[in-house]
Amino acid sequence: MNKPLQKNSLQWKQYFAKNASTDNTTLWSLSDVLTADEKQRIQASLQDFQQGEYSEGKYLMRYAQDFAAAHQDPEYVESITYFIREEQHHAAVLARYMVRHDIPKKSQPFLDSVFRRLRRLAGLEFSIMVLQVAEIVSEAYYSALREATGSRLLKALCKRILQDEAAHLRFHAERLALLRRQRPAVFRSVGHLAQRALVYPSLLMVWWFHARCFKAGGYDFWRYMLQCHQVLNRAIEYTRQLEQSESLSNKVLKLYEDG
Ligand SMILES: [Fe+2]
Ligand SMILES: [Fe+2]
Secondary structure, eight states: OOOOOSSOHHHHHHHHHHHHTOOOGGGGGSOOOOOHHHHHHHHHHHHHHHHHHOOOOHHHHHHHHHHHHHHTOHHHHHHHHHHHHHHHHHHHHHHHHHHHTTOOOOSOOHHHHHHHHHHHSSHHHHHHHHHHHHHHHHHHHHHHHHHTOOOHHHHHHHHHHHHHHHHHHHHHHHHHHHHHTTSOHHHHHHHHHHHHHHHHHHHHHHHHHHHHHHHHTTOOHHHHHHHHHHHHHHHHHHHHHHHHOSSOOHHHHHHHHHO
């Protein structure tokens, strides 16, 4: 197997297991006043993101199993299993919040079905690239949602999800680097360009469908694009440095911690 990256699969499995055991029940006793105006502004996007967070991850799991078998890395399958459960947990948390406020669940949103179809197209690497798009959007979305409400509970839930999503970005970035690090530099650069080509059109579609919630959180289009652009740049730079690095330095780690 290739040299482990910043965290190897076992370490990621341990991270996810520890994260899953964190007790968040006290959050639900925080004050939770969602005004009618706030509810109106966030409801549609909350319904969509709640649906988007839930996936059984069948294709991703199959790709991860193939990768694990080829690279003798069984812990990767376990870490992916935890990752899928963590996203399902986000869906469950949002669903619980929606029940509290009489916000009904929605059938699968259009944008979500596009992302799901894309993920099935071509193997682990492409699946992870599509997942990265969702992680980048999530970082801006939950930041906006947190600002769009005075509910201390909803703010705390967003903060918790944001912490998870930041780790997901690293988890995926590290695996992309592992998948690509043996390739010539020009092909690695093509990978980064392809990532950008996936992200920017997706950002426009997300804004089209969810501008109302972003605006309620104080985001205009350019603030939203700039934040996503910066998150994307950080993820690509992290992957790029890991691809080139034999033994990973604190400098590489710092890139993320400082961001
Ligand atoms: Fe999530
Ligand atoms: Fe995520």
